[in-house]
Amino acid sequence: MHKATETVLEIDLNALAQNYRYLTSKIEKSTRVMGVVKAFGYGSDSAAIAKELVALGVSYFAVAYPNEGVALRKADIETPCLVLHPLPATFKQIVDHCLEPAIYSRAMLTAFIAFAEKEGLSKYPVHLKFNTGLNRLGFLADDLDFISEKVSNTKSVKIKSMFSHLAASEDASEKVFTESQIAQFEKISEKIIDNIGYKPLRHMLNTSGVLNYPEAQYDMVRTGIGLYGFGNDPEENKHLKPVATLKTVISQIHTVNEGETVGYNRAFKATKTTQTATLPVGHADGIKRIFGNKRGWVTVHGKKAPIIGNVCMDMIMIDVTDIDCEEGDEVIVFGENPSADELSQVIATIPYELITGVSQRVKRVVCRK
The missing domain is CATH 3.20.20.10 (Alanine racemase)
Structure with a gap:
């Protein structure tokens, strides 16, 4: 497994092989x-x-x-x-x-x-x-x-x-x-x-x-x-594994006091003291603007961290108030948790649109988990 030190799209060939074998188990060998x-x-x-x-x-x-x-x-x-x-x-x-x-x-x-x-x-x-x-x-x-x-x-x-x-x-x-x-x-x-x-x-x-x-x-x-890794059906998805995992890291952590705002147009306003983390990934990398303002989320150490404020071209900010994390820690944008399927449902689209939307400027890392 690749430990992210920057924004990367991790491509798991073992997941691909698993999916191929599952699909071919449904057809004749010939x-x-x-x-x-x-x-x-x-x-x-x-x-x-x-x-x-x-x-x-x-x-x-x-x-x-x-x-x-x-x-x-x-x-x-x-x-x-x-x-x-x-x-x-x-x-x-x-x-x-x-x-x-x-x-x-x-x-x-x-x-x-x-x-x-x-x-x-x-x-x-x-x-x-x-x-x-x-x-x-x-x-x-x-x-x-x-x-x-x-x-x-x-x-x-x-x-x-x-x-x-x-x-x-x-x-x-x-x-x-x-x-x-x-x-x-x-x-x-x-x-x-x-x-x-x-x-x-x-x-x-x-x-x-x-x-x-x-x-x-x-x-x-x-x-x-x-x-x-997607079977267009929740039951079939259980047999398949997402090949691509979009990962990034925490660039900076801020303490935002009650009444202060975060991001363009001051779209997020803190109602209490809030810890935010800034990530080097944005809508130019495939993170749709509609995911801002807590519609979308990422995971940090397996815990859900909502995207707050407006998605920027090259950055997003997340709420990590209740997550023990540091600058440089790895963040999962989508993969197994959250999955592209889960995120796509939030904005009434399909996983195809999310996974094909990852910008070519994002570094690809091929691995076998």
Whole structure:
């Protein structure tokens, strides 16, 4: 365990391994796993996460944008990598770094085939994204004949996989809708297979899909948030461990007398003698301003210390009146206590937003607890 002497994001690879093993215990041994490492590995360190996942047996990676895949290649990670949201302007970057684009529209398919033919590519792997109800990106069932004709009339590309994305797999009240998405994808993918005469990989399940709809695992599953310790459900969270812990230290302790104020706009006014501690972390590091004025908290020696006053760009102040602590002591902003899940509920958001919001100026420390 790393003892913080400054603000750091500690990345626990043993927690990642635990989460991976739990998630893969829910699927068949033959089912492949696509590890989602977009957004700097959900705010952590994509290269460190990816290298550990390779050792654990992951078959594929997924990123949102090509530059995220390029970062993996620069870290000597050669595992196939799907780019979920390519654009025509990024085709060359994708091909130059052996990345594989998700193709999600007629215009995109036409443009990529034209690019591939111009570049003299042969059977370049592409992945077809189908919209079954999320209504974000993806082909529709009406596009199947167009896809089949375009792909069959070129040697420049080959369909490596077909996939869709569940919209509400964590919500039991949406089971009928989720099952309708799965049924749509089954029908669409079977028709494509019949039309093209070979069988690409199929994948549809995200983390909550793996946990709630394992019958639809097909050839591969995609897992993102679960790898990082969150199962979108309090019961599932018990089996998972947060990979990232945001730590900082106490820079200075103040005695604030009754009637004195703390921070910008004098947002905190002491009603009694109060001990405050100032921490070197603020909204430029991912601590949202809304956590100020006692909505959010941190822990010092395991004890809850509310954030007082307004969150500053580079600092927050906390109430340590009832906590025995000194300057230089370690403080947990989020990790296991408090968890990003707990804090996100306070401001009506989701842990994704907190963990991906940790600024890149925060030092990353990779460890094994």
